[in-house]
Each structure stands twice: as C-alpha cells, then as structure tokens.
Amino acid sequence: MADIRFAAMLASLRALLVPFAVALILAGIVLIVIGENPLAIFGLLAEESFGSARRIASTLSSATPLLFTAVATAICFRAGVFNVGVEGAFLVGGLAAVFVAFALPAGLGITLIPLALVAAMAAGAIWLWFPGWLLARFEVDEVVSTLMLNFIAAAITGYLVNGPLLSASAGNNMTPAIHDAAHLPRLMPPSTLHAGFLIGIAVMVLYGLWCRYTPAGVEGGLVGLNRRFARAMGISVSGTMITVMCLSGAIAGLGGASHGLGQLFRFSDAFSPGYGFTGMAVALLGRNHPVGMIVGAVLFGALASAGTTIQLFSSVPLDLVDIIQGLVMIFAVMELALPRLRRRRHA
Amino acid sequence: MTHKNDHAGVVLGADRLSKAYGPVQANRDISLALGAGEIHAIVGENGAGKSTLMRMLQGMERPDSGSVILDGAPVSLSGPAEAMARGIGMVHQEFMLAPDLTLLQNLILGSEPMTAGPLRRIDWAAAEADGKRLAAKIGVEVDWHVPAGSAPVHIQQFTEIIRLLRRGARILILDEPTAVLAPPQVEELFALLRLLRADGASMLFISHKIPEVTALADRVTVIRRGEVVFAAAIADTSGEEIAGHIVGTEAPPPPVPLAARAGRTGPVLALDRLCTGKHQHVRALRDISLTLHAGEIVGLAGVAGNGQSELAEVLAGLRTAETGRIALNGADLTLADTAARRAAGLGYISADRRYEGLCLPATIALNTMAGSQRRPPVARGPFLRPAALLQGARARLDHLKVRYGRLGDPVSSLSGGNQQKLVFAREIATDPAVLVVSQPTRGVDLNGIATIHRLLGDYRAAGGAVLLMSEELDEIMALSDRILVMADGAIVGELPRGASMQEIGRMMVMGADHG
Numbered sequence A: 001m002a003d004i005r006f007a008a009m010l011a012s013l014r015a016l017l018v019p020f021a022v023a024l025i026l027a028g029i030v031l032i033v034i035g036e037n038p039l040a041i042f043g044l045l046a047e048e049s050f051g052s053a054r055r056i057a058s059t060l061s062s063a064t065p066l067l068f069t070a071v072a073t074a075i076c077f078r079a080g081v082f083n084v085g086v087e088g089a090f091l092v093g094g095l096a097a098v099f100v101a102f103a104l105p106a107g108l109g110i111t112l113i114p115l116a117l118v119a120a121m122a123a124g125a126i127w128l129w130f131p132g133w134l135l136a137r138f139e140v141d142e143v144v145s146t147l148m149l150n151f152i153a154a155a156i157t158g159y160l161v162n163g164p165l166l167s168a169s170a171g172n173n174m175t176p177a178i179h180d181a182a183h184l185p186r187l188m189p190p191s192t193l194h195a196g197f198l199i200g201i202a203v204m205v206l207y208g209l210w211c212r213y214t215p216a217g218v219e220g221g222l223v224g225l226n227r228r229f230a231r232a233m234g235i236s237v238s239g240t241m242i243t244v245m246c247l248s249g250a251i252a253g254l255g256g257a258s259h260g261l262g263q264l265f266r267f268s269d270a271f272s273p274g275y276g277f278t279g280m281a282v283a284l285l286g287r288n289h290p291v292g293m294i295v296g297a298v299l300f301g302a303l304a305s306a307g308t309t310i311q312l313f314s315s316v317p318l319d320l321v322d323i324i325q326g327l328v329m330i331f332a333v334m335e336l337a338l339p340r341l342r343r344r345r346h347a
Numbered sequence B: 001m002t003h004k005n006d007h008a009g010v011v012l013g014a015d016r017l018s019k020a021y022g023p024v025q026a027n028r029d030i031s032l033a034l035g036a037g038e039i040h041a042i043v044g045e046n047g048a049g050k051s052t053l054m055r056m057l058q059g060m061e062r063p064d065s066g067s068v069i070l071d072g073a074p075v076s077l078s079g080p081a082e083a084m085a086r087g088i089g090m091v092h093q094e095f096m097l098a099p100d101l102t103l104l105q106n107l108i109l110g111s112e113p114m115t116a117g118p119l120r121r122i123d124w125a126a127a128e129a130d131g132k133r134l135a136a137k138i139g140v141e142v143d144w145h146v147p148a149g150s151a152p153v154h155i156q157q158f159t160e161i162i163r164l165l166r167r168g169a170r171i172l173i174l175d176e177p178t179a180v181l182a183p184p185q186v187e188e189l190f191a192l193l194r195l196l197r198a199d200g201a202s203m204l205f206i207s208h209k210i211p212e213v214t215a216l217a218d219r220v221t222v223i224r225r226g227e228v229v230f231a232a233a234i235a236d237t238s239g240e241e242i243a244g245h246i247v248g249t250e251a252p253p254p255p256v257p258l259a260a261r262a263g264r265t266g267p268v269l270a271l272d273r274l275c276t277g278k279h280q281h282v283r284a285l286r287d288i289s290l291t292l293h294a295g296e297i298v299g300l301a302g303v304a305g306n307g308q309s310e311l312a313e314v315l316a317g318l319r320t321a322e323t324g325r326i327a328l329n330g331a332d333l334t335l336a337d338t339a340a341r342r343a344a345g346l347g348y349i350s351a352d353r354r355y356e357g358l359c360l361p362a363t364i365a366l367n368t369m370a371g372s373q374r375r376p377p378v379a380r381g382p383f384l385r386p387a388a389l390l391q392g393a394r395a396r397l398d399h400l401k402v403r404y405g406r407l408g409d410p411v412s413s414l415s416g417g418n419q420q421k422l423v424f425a426r427e428i429a430t431d432p433a434v435l436v437v438s439q440p441t442r443g444v445d446l447n448g449i450a451t452i453h454r455l456l457g458d459y460r461a462a463g464g465a466v467l468l469m470s471e472e473l474d475e476i477m478a479l480s481d482r483i484l485v486m487a488d489g490a491i492v493g494e495l496p497r498g499a500s501m502q503e504i505g506r507m508m509v510m511g512a513d514h515g
Helices: A002-033 A038-050 A053-077 A086-103 A106-138 A142-162 A196-213 A215-225 A227-232 A237-264 A275-285 A290-313 A319-346 B050-057 B080-085 B103-108 B124-137 B153-166 B183-198 B210-216 B239-247 B308-316 B338-344 B353-357 B364-369 B386-399 B416-428 B446-461 B473-479 B501-514
Strands: B010-021 B024-035 B039-043 B065-070 B073-075 B088-091 B171-175 B202-207 B219-224 B227-233 B267-275 B288-293 B297-301 B323-328 B346-349 B434-438 B465-469 B482-487 B490-496
Touching (some): A053 A237, A106 A142, A196 A237, A227 B353, B024 B227, B050 B171, B153 B183, B183 B202, B210 B239, B267 B465, B308 B465, B353 B416, B364 B416, B434 B446, B446 B465
Parallel strands (some): B039 B202, B088 B171, B171 B202, B346 B434
C-alpha cells in the first residue's frame, strides 16, 4: 500500500506547486503591465516571508489557522462530503473558547486552556453535526446547508459580541480580553508564533494517522471514492457522513480556539478574514494529503504575511496577493479536472 | 477478402483500420466488407475490439491508419450525425429512447414533420402515418401512444429500428440486439431483420451467441484481440469452427458437473412474500417467496429488467422491502442493515462489479478486505493494523489463486476475470451460508468464466447455498439445481435442472404477458 500512498504525496505536492508557479507567472505579467519589475517584487515577497527567523516565524504564525481549517475541510472532502461550513465552525469554536477563557474565574489558571479547547471543539462539532445529520437523514445538500450556516454563525457571533458579550471597556463589537493564564505560550517572542502552530501540526499528523490506522478513517476514504461500494460492504454511509462532519467541526473549532487564545486574546467581529475558505483552497491544493496541506498552508501564510510589507515597500497594492491567491485556486481546480478529462477520452 | 483497391460492391466496410488507446492496440489492420442486402455478423469476446470498430465505422473515433469504406469509396465521417445522414444507423444495446415520451414522440424526435403554412407545428398525423407505414413494412404492430419506458422491451427495440429507417438508414449496425430479449422475441426480431434484408438493407450484427449468428447471418467475421482472425460465408463454415476462432488456441472451458453435496443441508434462506414499491425506473417486486437449501444453486431466469437486480439489492440490504420477511437460518433479517446481514452469513456478488462490487481506485488489499476492517485481526481495539490487512488480503487471494502484481496496486490494474475472482475471494472468506450472485461472468473472458463456474460449484459442494441471477440462460442452465423464472417482478414458475431453453423461454414470456 506504500506505493499508492507515496504516489499520493508526490501527486499532492505537484498539484500544489504547478498552480502556484503558473499563478506567479500570470501575476508577473500583471506586474509588468502596471510597470513593476516582477522579479524584484517576487524577490521581495520571498525575502519578506522566509528571509530571516523572525520572518519565517511570522509566516508560520499566519499559516497556523489554515492548518486547522485545511484539515477540517479535507476530512470531509476525502469522504465525498462537500462541507463549506468550516468558516462558521471556526467562528463558533473561537467564540466558545474565548468565552470560557474570560468568563470562568481567572483562579483556574492554566486549566483554563484545556477547558477552552474542549468547549471550542464541542461547539464546532455540534455546529457541523446539524448539517451532517440533515444530509444523512434527509439528503439535504450539504453545500447549501453549510454555506448558509456560515452566515448564521457570523450573525450570531456578531450579535453576541455587540450585545451580551460586549466588553465593558471596549466601544463596540469585541468581547473582554481573556485571562492572562489562558494565553497560549509564544514560541519565538517577539513574533506572534504561538503554541497553536504545534497543535495544528499535531492535528495534521493525527489526521494522517486516522486516515490510515483506524477503521473509521479507512471507511471515510472508501465512502469518498465509491459510496455504492461502501454501502454494499456494510459500511454505514450516513454514519460516516455524520462522523466526518462532527470531526470537521471539532477541528475547525479547535482552530478558532487556537486563534483566540494564541493570537487575538479576544473575539471580535473581524475574528476571521475567511480562514475557512482559504483552508478549503489549501485542502484542494494539497489533495487532502497532510504533507501537501502543510506546504500549502505555509505558502498561503507567506502570501498573507508578506503582502502587507509589499504594500509598504513598493507601489504594488495589497490586492496583488488576492490576485495570486485567486489564480492559484483557478489553476488548482484545472489541474484537478485534467486527469478526469484524460480518462473520459479513453472511455 | 478483397482489400487491394477494389471496394466495388462494398456498402460499408473497413480497409485495414487500426486504432490504439495508449499502449493498448484496440484494432489492428481490420478489414471488412458488407455487401448490399447482406447480414454480416461480427463476433468476438468482450474486449476483442468490436466496439472500437463500430465507433470508427460511425465516425466517433478517428482511425490511426486505414479507412472506412462507404459505397465503394473511402470516406472520413465526422460522427454519428453524418453517418446517419449518409444512411448508417446504429441500434445500441441500451436503447436511445426518452422513457417518458411516447413511442411516437420518440420516433420523430430530432426530425419532426411540420405542417405547412405560417404557423408551423408538428404534424402529428403525418408522424403517425409514417410510423404505421414503416411498422407495417417490417411486419410489426406498435401502439404509438404508450410511453417508451412502459412499452415491452422488444417493442422499444422495434421503435429504434423504425426510427432509423424513417430517417433513411439503409445500413444498420445492431449491437448485441438479442441480449435483452426472451427467446420468442428473438425469433420475432430475426424475422423482421430478414424482411429488411429482402428489402435491400444491409446489416452488421454484433453478437457473441454463435447459434444466432449461424441462424441469421450471411457472412461472419471473428475478431480476437483487435485482429480479424477468421472471415467466411456462413454456408462455408460451422458453429464449431466459429467458436474455435473466437477462443483461439485456448481450450474451451469444460462443462461443470455438479458434485455431490456434502456438509450442510436443510433450508437456509427463506423469503416470504417480499414486495417493493415501484419507483421511476425500478421494477416493483411482487410477492416473492422462495426457500433456498444448503448445498444448492437456484437459478433465477428472466429477461433483463424483470426484477432480478431489484431482488438482489433487497437481499443485500441495499433496498428495503415494503412487506414480507427475509429469514436466514431462522433469524429474521428483514429489517437488518447490510453489515448485519453480512455478519449473519450473507455474501453478495454484485452485477455491477466495477462500481458496486469493487472500488476501482482503491488498492487490491483494501478491496479484498473491505467489510472486515472492524473485525480482528485487522482491527485491534480502535485501531486498524495495516500489516494484518495485507496479510489477510494475501491469504484470501492466494486461496483462490488470484493473479495480481502488488497488493498496493489499484484494483483497476487487474483483468476482469481476476477482479471477479477477487470479489469471490472476499465474499466467501467469511464462510457465508448464502451467496446472492448476480451476473457473475459479465465482462469475463472464457477462461475466467470456467474458473468462476468452478468456484460456484465448489462452494455449493461444501454446503453453500447460491441464488444465481444471470442474463446468460446457458449459465443458469449449466449451474442450477432448479430454475425459478421471473417476469414482471414476480416468480412465475419453477423448472427442474435439465429443462429446455424453450420451456424456460416460454415461461419468461408467458409471465410477462400476465403482467
């Protein structure tokens, strides 16, 4: 089985790097058109993302939430469940963790951290259990239900941070800060890289092991490859769907907790700039493979962390980063479609 | 075989056509000449390259070399539309009819007769007159106003043929047209085709049933592994000779004698008045009752689409019965899910090997061990042990002598016969009391068929009970201890081993008429 798995990793890396390269070439053309030297700008991008220990730390810090949202997406996509609700679970989990970490007495000390993490995972799991159950029981299209739940999550958390959970000291739309004891430790001060990154890598590894070393993980893969076969083999397809949705919610919630306890220390309206969706891009690019997804998360993290600097040091607008991200996505999806086309021609 | 530069008198032909898909040479130097008013049979095993040849003759595929001959001259066709415009029509195995439209609507679909005048409408009167005239010409009667989906299968087929004639086809390509018909309907079809031939139409008749070829065709061409290995006038050859060329040097499979039963006896599977509802294209099952004993193979004969596959799915737990009862060794399994049925001793060989029997992109090991992933030794506590998975797979495959490269290869790398052996290896590994077997040899070559028949015989001899469903009546007759005949979702009769094909065929059709 090792052969297929190694090949899968290579395919995952190739699927990731080819779209990136093509996107950079096209972005280079855009730069030439607006009168910039693309090599200089890309050099600056690389320099700002990986040029020193501090900059690498900053890149990894930006990559941290993506590790969680990518795994949360991949665990569902792998089972053929097109869950686009990771963003919502990330918000719900983030708020749950922050709430525990500021509302419980500070005297709990370091035990606040596990309590907050568990609360976030539970909140995320319950959040995505619902569309999972709707899918398994009533065949409610999961793309629609999870997409809609994202809006509901944004609305509920938005209401809470502007109402019942509004900080007394802040003007608007944020909760009180969490207790100091609940802060996740910094790994490389003064950079913002925090222990959440290690948790994210651990989640990635556990996901890889789950896929291979548990019956449920193997069943998830079979359900994704061929539902009829899975059903004929006595695998509960609806049970698998609900399982992967709950796991996805728990992981996304954990990501929200990591972001809240390690990066922002409170919950605000602008808690996530779309980590759930960028994580989906990372999962697609990495073809649900842990190695591919780690590389993808770091590359997207690099774009995010270097993008602001680019704007500072050149006349190139920050939008360039969005353009590159968008192009990467388009070519990633194209790359996915190619083998399918080839097969059709043979049939 | 005249294929120098002389294509005179050839209505449709091939001149040294070759076509490769990647490394696979699907057709090599195939030459063929269909004369006017001639029925020319193309025979060969599954995968011999017949479909590729037909696709090239219709312009759906471009040959790598060689050319298609139409009316004595090489042509380059752009596709089925141009082929149709030039008089070549194809009757597909799967009918190209819209099931919800009436036969008349299907007949004119794509070339509707219009009324004259400023308000052009479809001229239904002209359409119906057209249909009636053509039906009368080939000597059949068609009720044009029933939806195609609820018309009998052979009427659907006649409609396809009439539609092609209406659009000017003078050359028909018939792709295994008898596969879906009961024996008396086959006779009706042949009478119709002979009438067409007398009228000057030319036909390519694709089949792998030798008696049909010798009964109907004027000439025969045998294709094996992409090459023409034999071509002759029917008058100059014999069924045995054709069969010999189809199989080539490989020996034909010996018939399977049923061994004496040993081990278990007594009833194992009892079905009591099973019924299911009718959905769109799903046949309803009506009051299916049967008892299956240990050490017997019960064949379920019937024209395709009369409820056999639905029954198999109900037994496997993939479709729910509305009323009735299923009992296995006395335990009620009516409401049990697939996992519980498998655990209780029910194995299932799906008719759809590629999409239900196997997971093609997954590894050989995983396909062999699927269903056992939660049982020791593969599972230990909450974990799965890949080493135990590989070991189990190797043992199962070796037991049936399945030939494979590496356990980590995708199962799609195996040949059809070895894929099916893998499915058997998986299904009998847990020593089930009953095997529900559907189309076990579909897409399997002759040697593979012999092996699979032997496996079924061995399983029966060891006390296993088999419910066998097959579109190959020969297969059912060769293997079954008794034969149940299904028509229109019900069991319409039972015949002992040794019943003749005519008896079975009569029952298949009689049942259909009742329904």
